[in-house]
Structures are given as C-alpha cells and as structure tokens.
Amino acid sequence: MSSSSAAPAAKPPMREALVAAAFQLFLERGYEQTTVDDIAALAGVGRRSFFRYFPSKEDVVFPDHERCLADMTAFLAAGGEEHEPVRRVCDAARLVLGMYAENPTFSVQRYRLTKQVPGLRAYELSVVWRYERALAEYLRGRFAGRPDGTLRADVVAAAVVAAHNNALRSWLRSDGLGDAGAAVDHALGYVQKAFGRGTEPGASPVRAAAVTAGEPAGPGEDVVVLVSRRDAPLWRVVQELETALGRC
Amino acid sequence: MSSSSAAPAAKPPMREALVAAAFQLFLERGYEQTTVDDIAALAGVGRRSFFRYFPSKEDVVFPDHERCLADMTAFLAAGGEEHEPVRRVCDAARLVLGMYAENPTFSVQRYRLTKQVPGLRAYELSVVWRYERALAEYLRGRFAGRPDGTLRADVVAAAVVAAHNNALRSWLRSDGLGDAGAAVDHALGYVQKAFGRGTEPGASPVRAAAVTAGEPAGPGEDVVVLVSRRDAPLWRVVQELETALGRC
DNA sequence: GGTCGGGTGACACTCAGTGCAGTCTGAGTG
C-alpha cells in the first residue's frame, strides 16, 4: 500500500493522535456532528481501535483525568496522619489545578467545548464527582470518631471542590491568562477559614475551640464554639470555656 | 380489537404506567438488562410512545425531578430579599427532601438502583447539579456586591447540597425508616452554623442551642452547641449556657 | 522455518434515540 499521507504520526502515541484528531474535528464541526468513525478515519486507524483506547466517545475529551485521579488518591494515601486534614485535601485539589495548568490552551478549548455540549457537561460532572468522593473518603477516615464525621467530611469535600472549580472556571473563562494558582489558593483559603480547625478527637464531654469567623468582613469577629454533652457537669463546662477564652 | 388484558390501566396516567412497568422490570431483571421495548411492551404501548413521555431511558427513573426543580426555582424567586440567604437555600433544599419523603418505598427502590448502575449515578449527578446551580444562582444574586460573592455562593450551595445528600442517603440506606426531616435539619444546621450569619446587625454576642446528635447510636448523645463572641462577658456566657441546659 | 502473542482491522450485532408517514379517535361544525 502507498504511504498513508493522512497520519504519518509515530506508532506509540496513537492515543495522542486520536485526541488530536478528535479535537480538530470537534472544533471545526462540533462534538455531536463528529462521529467516532470520523475521528478514527482522520487518525488513520480503524473504528474499533478508537474504543480500544477510550471506552466512550466522551472519554477522548478528558484523556488525562484518570491519571490525575490516581495521583490524587496516591497523594492522599501517602501523606498519612501528620497533616491537618482540611489543609491536606486543599493540597490535593491543587494537584488537579496543576493538570489543567500544564496545557492552558488545551484546557481552554476543552472548557469551551464542555460548556456548550450537555453530554460533555454530564460526563465532566461524573469525573468531578470521583474527585470529590476521593477527598470525602480521605476525610471520613480522618474524621472517624467525631460526632458528625461523615457529614463533616462530605461537606468539606464538596466545599473544597466548589471553591476549586470556581477559581478554575474563572481562570478558564479568561482564556488562561491570569495566575490560576493564586486564584485557587485564595478560594481554598476561604474554605480553610470556614472549616479549618474543628473539634479535637479527645472525646472529652466538653470541647471548646477558638476559631476565626469565615467573614473577611469586620474585626472582632473571633468566636468561641463550645460543644458539650448535655449531661456534662456545669463546672466542667465553665472550666473548659475559661481555658478556651483565656488562651491567645 | 379484543380488550387488551396486559394494561387495562386508565388512559391519562400512561406516564405512571410506564414508570411502574419500568421499575417492575428494573427490579426483576436489572436496569441494563431491560430494553425500552420491554418497558413499552409491558405498559402496552408502542416503543415510540415511551420517548414521547421520557426523553431518555434514564428519565423514567427520575420522573418527578423536573417538577421539583421548577418548584425550587419558583420558591427561590418568590421569597425575595426579606429572608437570610443561607437559611433560604436550606429551606429550598428541604423541598427536595419533601419530594423523596412523599414516596419512601419508591425512593428507596430508586436509591438501590442508582447505587449499582453507573449510568444512573451519572444521570443523578446531572440532576443534583441543576439543583446546586439553582441554589448558587440565587445566592450569587443575594451576595452580589460582597467581596467574594460568587465564590461564597458556589461554596455554600455545594455545602448545602452535600449536607442534604448526606442526610438523605443515610435515610435511604436505612430503608426510609427514621425521621428524614430531622436528619436533614441537623445536617443543614451544621452548614448554617458554618456559614450562617455573617455580619449580622442585631446579633447577640452569645447563642446556644440544644441539638440532637445525628448518630442513631447510643443514648445520652444530646449535645449543646454554644457559640460566643470571644469578647462576650463570661457571666453572660454562663447565663446563656444555663438556660440552654436548663430547658428540656 | 515455525510458532506464539499482542495489537489491529473488518464485519455483524444490539440498543438508544429520531424522523416520518400513516392511523385512530374524539370534538366541533355544517
């Protein structure tokens, strides 16, 4: 056969070739107007091979999330108990931002695509959901034993993901021009302020902690949150309260 | 033609008939093992009619979410500015719980189904996402002008949805036996405490509330949560604490 | 040379979803 002029790309990066072909067609015709046969033909492979590399047509739009998710779970599994949990999941979220920031132009193209194709938005949701579950599972482990451990874990994970996505999306909307890292740091800082240090696992009948209120607004907003079992003796409660108020 | 023995149901509730037929087959064969033709045949209608009532096979599993979403947006649009924003979205979330609580057995069946069918989980995510966007849009309007308005709106919306789903799922996991309303109230209370009142004008320096812990486990789990500004006088704190402990 | 195994392509198949054309029915009108 004659040398195929369409796809003289090297053999190993056939996956990359498929991604490139797919995005070329998606950008010039639109996602729904492009069939898998079109992509495979442009990449110079058989239709069946496409599904060998990507389980579905949507997957070709998010080729690196699987690896990133694995990185995140590894990160959370590795750095065990010595870090503050909320801080830890915020750092994990920054990993995802790093993946986006690696290829700004690609990320922006993908963002525009997913924004206007409902099917891709739905797929992206399922991806984001897996990140959120990874964070929540980690936090559930760290919060085990606390009164509302799983609730707290789920809420914090959702808040972290929401803050991350808020910053990420505004960065993508600006065509990847600004400093994505700073935006995400700011957003995650907000979440850390809101949930930062919670109750300690000492399981004392009384616990009190000084926290800084989430409002960036006025000063003098420092509050003390005291959680006490109803059957705790009053003197014990006041004692705990005094130490919490006294310190700092 | 002879009287069709398969589906002597009345004409108007053909939608309900399709839902009933679908769930019957889903429960006895599984979701993926059931084709749309099967459902239509059992309901005694043509395959084409199924798609007149439901745009996709997944939609038959969530027949009432569209209405509930409309209710929620109407609720948020109606009750304008006079309520506290976070409180308002928590109330909106309770609307969704109400829909689930209307038909506990149906909700539990659907929960078990979506738990084990990835495609349905993905679809549910897109539904939940629309609720979350509705809440976030409302909050963005209410928080407009604040420094981090959209960030705050997105994070609070995500936290509310996560708390609601945490309580809802634990209720569904218990086969709809416990008090779903109380569980959701507790979970949303946690979010309201975390984000609830920012800079309120008439805020007392001390607040205390007796709550029932979410754990259905042991007795004696009642706790008192006390929130106090750091600069509040100690006697005032103890006074508030005594009244909270005293009642009940 | 023979053979074994992984990557590949071609074909056939199922099933979700859509467009179209024809049919039935029931309400309104002369």
Place this chain on the structure above:
DNA sequence: CACTCAGACTGCACTGAGTGTCACCCGACC
C-alpha cells in the same frame, strides 16, 4: 349524519455508540 381537523398513537426505517468475534499481521522467541 357527514365532514374535517387536531392530537395522540403506531410502525418503520435510519443513524450512531458500543461490543463480541474472528482473521490477520508482525515482531519476538525457540
């Protein structure tokens, strides 16, 4: 009563995603 018009239903054909199967090719290894 005959006519018609609108809306709901049906059947049919078609596209396209995703899967199973088998034959093939090619490099490695004996």
